[in-house]
Amino acid sequence: MLKSSQRRIAAGALLAAATMVVTTACGGGGDKDGGKDSAGAAGFNAGVNKVANASDKKGGELKFIGSQEADNWDPQRGYYGFVWDFARYYTRQLVTFKAAPGTASTELVPDLATDAGKVSADGLTYTFTLKDGITWEDGKPITSKDIKYGIERIWAQDVISGGPIYLQQVLDPKGEYKGPYKDTSADKLGLKAIETPDDKTIIFKLPVANGDFLQMLAMPAASPVRQDKDTKAQYGLKPFSSGPYKWQSYTPNKSIKLVRNDKWDAKTDTVRKALPDSISVTFTTNADDMDNRLVEGEYDLDLNATGVGAAARQKVLQQHKGNVDNPQTGFIRYAVFPQTVIPNIECRKAIIYAADSKSLQTARGGPQAGGDIAPNMLPPGIKGADPQADPYGKLAGTPDLAKAKDALKKCGKPNGFKTTIAVRNNKKIEIATAESLQQSLKAVGIDAQIDQFDGAQTSGIIGSPKVVKEKGYGIIIMGWGADFPTGQGFLQPLVDGRFILQSGNNNFAELNDKAINGLFDQALKETDPAKAGELYKQINTKVSEAAVYLPFTNEKNIIWRSSRLTNVYTADAYNGRYDYASLGVVK
C-alpha cells in the first residue's frame, strides 16, 4: 500500500509540473500577439455616461450569458442587482428609473402611472393614477388592484421568502398585515395602508414620512401580480408578464428564453425600447470560460455584470479595449474599526493615516478593475456625495507617517499597538487588501494579525457585535452597495445607531451619534432630493470626523460589451450594469 500510493503521488506531482510548463508555453505565446480591437467595437468607455451605438432598429436575439443564476425571477423575491435590471423586461412599476446613461439614470420617471405621484404636504399620502392602455400578456388591463396585490406579496415571507422588504417596513412598521395568503378579506386586498378606490387610482398612506418612498416603488418588488396568475412559490418559474417580453421557456441553472409580448403597447412606455425580437440567457458554472466565450462573440454580455475575471482581464484590456466599459458600481470597499475594540479615536486616526491608499487600490485590482481611491463614505452618483472631501489626505495615495505617529502619541501608544484584521476567507482580493493594510501599519508599529473567517458566516461573525468584541476585531474589511441610490439607501444601515443589530449587523463600527441619527430623521422627511442630499453631505462629514471608516476605493468594474450591441450605456441606478431594457442587437 505504501509503495504504490507514494509512487502515485510522485507521478501526480510530475504530471502537475508538466501541465504547468505547458500552460506557461501557451500563456506566454498568446499574450504577445494581437493588440487590435474587434471589428465594430465602439471604443473604451463608449457606454459610460453616453450611449454607444445608438440605434432604434428592431429585431434579432439578444444573448446573455451568466455564471450566477438569479435568487428568484419572481419580482417580489429577487434581490440580486442583475435581477432588478432584467426584471424590467417582464414587469412594470408605477415609477421606474429613467432610460439615460450614468447618473441621469437615477432619476425616477412615471411608468404605469401618469405622473410621479401626488404627495400630500405632510409627505404621508401618495396618490397615483394609472395610464390607459396598459395590459397584461393576455390583453387584460393592469389595474390598481393588481399593483396592490403584487406589493402585498412582499408580506408573505413565510411562503415566498426573499426580496427587499422596505415597503413592508415603511407601510406596516408594526407588522399587522399577515400577507395575501393569510388574508381573510374576500378580495385578498386587506392591507390598510394601500387604497384602491377604483381600477385607475392607487393611494399609499404612510404612518411616517420617508423621502425615498418613490425609490422603493421603483423596485421590481412593487410590480403588479394578478391574483388568478399567482402560483405562489412557483411564480418565479414563469412570471406573468406586464412588460414588453414574456417568458417562453425556462430551465433553472440552464437557460431562459423571452419573446415579444405583443399585447405590450410601446405608446404607454417611455422607458423600455424593446428592440430585440427575443432575449436568451445561458448559464454556465465556469466564469473563466464565460469570459472567453464573450470575447469570441458567442454571447453579447454577462448577465451578472460582476466584471471580467482576473484571468482574462489583461487579455481583454490589451487586445479588446474597444469592447470594454469601466463604470462605477456604486460600491465602496472599505475597512471599518469597531469602537468597542478600538475606543480611542486617535488610535483609529493613526490607522487611517498610516494606510497606503495606492497599495490598497492595487490590491483591489488597480485603477480600472479596482476603482478610484475613495476619500469618504459616499460614492459619487449619490446626491450629497463630494468626491473631493478628503479629511485624511488619502487621495494623495501615500501614507502620512508623521501624522500617524502623532496620532499614536495622542492615543497614548507611541510605539503602536496590536489588533486584528477580520477578512472573509473566500474573497482573495479582500485578503490581498488585508495584507497591504497589515504591511503599511507595520511602519508605525501597529501589529495587525489577519484573521480569515468563513465568508458564508458573515452575519453571525462580524455581524454580531458580541463576537467582534470577543475576537478583538479592531479592523473589519468589507464592501457595501446601496439598494437604492440615495443617502438613506447607502449610509443609514452603516452609520445610524438605531440600525445596530445583534446579528446581521452592518453598522460594524457601532457608531451611535445622536447628531447623525437626528440628521437621518430630517433627511427622511425631506421629499426634495437636492435638499435631502445636503443633509446626507453633513452626515458624511460627521462620519469622517468619527474616524471609524477607512474607505479604499469607489469600486469600478470592467465589463464586456459585444460589438453587436446597440443602445448601450451603463446605469448608476443598476450598479453600473447596462440598462438592459434599452439594449438592441441590430445596427
Add this chain to the structure above:
Amino acid sequence: MTAPLHETSAGEATATVDGAPDAPGTPDKSGSGGKAIEGRSPWKIAWTRLKRDKLALAGAFVVIFLILVAIFAPVIVGLLGHPPDEFHEDQIDPLFGTPIGSWGGINGDFLLGVEPVNGRDVFSRIVYGARISLLVAFLAAVFAVFLGTILGIIAGYFGGWIDAALSRVMDVMLAFPQLLFTIALVSVLPNELLGLDGSGVRIAALVLVIGFFGWPYVGRIVRGQTLSLRNREYVEAAQSLGAGRFYILRRELLPNLIAPITVYATLMIPTNILTEAALSFLGAGVKPPTASWGQMLSTAITTYESDPLFMVIPGLAIFITVLAFNLFGDGVRDALDPKGSR
C-alpha cells in the same frame, strides 16, 4: 478499504521480519552474528545497500540541501533576496497587477520574480516557505510515529480487548474526513493560544492534526509487526527468565521495529508536505503574510494566464521536495528490506 490495508500491512510485516533483525540466511539466531562476513550489523549492511542506490543518494542530497536552505533561510534571503513580507509595488503594473518585467519579473534583483499585485520577492517566499513545509512535515511525522509506535506496540503485545479497542479506533481514524475536519478546526482556533500567536497557533494546529491523523498508518504496521514478534523464541526466552512486560517491549521488541518505523517515517514526510500544501491552498494553513508554498499556488490561480511563472515556481518547489523525499524513502526501504517487492 479496510481489507486491502490489512492484507498489505500484514505482508509488509512478514517481509520485514524476515530480513530486518538478522542478516539474510540466519533467521532465528538473533545477535549471534553472521557466519560469512563477521562483524557487520544489519544497519551497516543497509548503509552499504543505500550507498549503491544512485537515485536514493540523489534524493538524499536534495533533502539535505532543502533542510539547510530552511535552516539558513534568513542568511540566504539576506544575501540574495528581500525580506519575504516586503512589498515592491514599483515592480508591478498597477493596471493589471502583474509584474512589469517579463518572465514574472525575474531579474538580477529578484531571482525568481515578484508576486503579482504586491510585488513580494518570490525567491524569499519560496525559501521561507520551505521552512513551513519541512517544519510541519517533520514534526507531524515525529508526532505520528510517536503515537503510532506506542499505541501499535501496546495493541500488538497485549492483544485481547486492548487490541480490539485500539484497532477499532484506528479504523475510525482512517475513515475520518481529515481535510474537512482541519478546515473546520482552523476556523474556530483563537488568535492566541498557550503563548503562541499568529502563525504559531496555525503551525501547531497543522502539526497536531496531520500527525494525529497519520498515526493509525504507523500504528497498524507496528501492531502487525509486534503480533508476529511477540511469540518468537527470544521473547519467550526473556519471559522465562523473568523479564517484565515493559522490559520486553523496550529491549526485545522495539529494536526490531525500528527498521519498518524508519521506512514509514521517511515516506510519511512527503505525504505530509502535500497535505500541508493542500491545506494552505484551501486557506487552512499558516496565516498571511507568512509564506507557504500551497498558499502561493492558491494565489497564483487568478493570474495563471498573465503570469504563469508565479504558479510554476511554487509548484516545482513542492514537486522537487516530494520527489526527493520519495526517492530517498524508497531507497531506505530497499536497503532495510531487500525482500520487499519493488
